[in-house]
Amino acid sequence: SITVVLPYYGLARQDRKDQPRAPIGAKLVANLLTAAGATRIMTMDLHADQIQGFFEIPVDHLYASTIFIDYIQKLNLDNLTIASPDMGGAKRAKNYASHLGAEVVIAYKERKKANVIEEMFLIGDVVGKNVILIDDMIDTAGTLCKAADILIEKGAKSVRAMATHAVLSGKAYENIENSKISEVIVTDTIPVxxxxxxxxxxLSCAELFADVMKMVHEHKSISDKFII
Known part of the structure; x- marks a missing residue:
């Protein structure tokens, strides 16, 4: 058997046809891995859960919430609110909020083109709240920084951001450093x-992957590794 461990699943954002003749790269990667002989896949925070359905082999889809929830609880923030920087992440934000007993707000964005935001609106109240933005990845950090600006303008006390995959392309580091975000917490699925x-x-995800690899090898249940 061959278990392929992919902390970051490349081309995950190409998971659907949002315009004519757009490639579904996530399915291509699934086909390539299977053709290469993989009999099991282990990955973390896919851009969309349905990518698991692109495979004809078992997929262990881990979540960074297992790591992030502990960190959030240690921050011991009052008036905690979980925010999604876009509509697509609303479910993820709701899951975190439910586990932490916090409220949820959502930022709605309209794009001119990829990585360029035209307008952004906030759904929910953040006055006097300590807000944590939750996302699956940070690319140019444009969305997160724009969302943080709006949250502060609307009265948020502080804004932090959490994302599993730190792609950090272009001026991402500069954007983060100059933003109103007080802290950006990421995992090491991609070198940072x-x-x-x-x-x-x-925050390292090495221990989580090591534990799951051992459990899978010993044919044990990995259910206790899922918080959300």
């Missing part, structure tokens, strides 16, 4: 140059 921004904190 944390020294380029004093606001970035990296």
């Amino acid at each position: 140059k944390a020294e380029l921004s004093s606001k970035i904190k990296v």
Whole structure:
């Protein structure tokens, strides 16, 4: 048997046809892995849960919430509110909020083109709240920084951001450093140059993957590794 461990699933954002002749790259990667001989896949925080359905082999889809929830609880923030930087992440934000007993707000964005936001609106009240933005990945950080600006403008006490995959392309480090976000917490599914921004904190997912690999190898249940 061959278990492929992919902390970050490449091309995950190409998971559907949002315009004519757009490629579904996430399915191509699934086909390539299967053709190469993989008999099981282990990954974390897919951009969309339905990507699991692209495979004809078992997929262990882990969640960074297992790591992030502990960190959030240690912050011991009062008036905690969980925010999603877009409509697509509303379910993820709701799951975190339910577990933490917090409220939820959602930022609605309209794009001109990829990675360029035209307008953003806030759904919910954040006055006097300590807000944590939850997302699956940070690319250019444009969405997160724009959302943080709006949250502060609407009266938020503080804004932090949490994302599993730190792609951090283009001016991402510069955008984060100059933003109103007080802290950006990410995992090490992708190597991060944390020294380029004093606001970035990296939490390791190595122990989680090691535990799950051991459990799978010994044919044990991994259910207790899922918080959300």
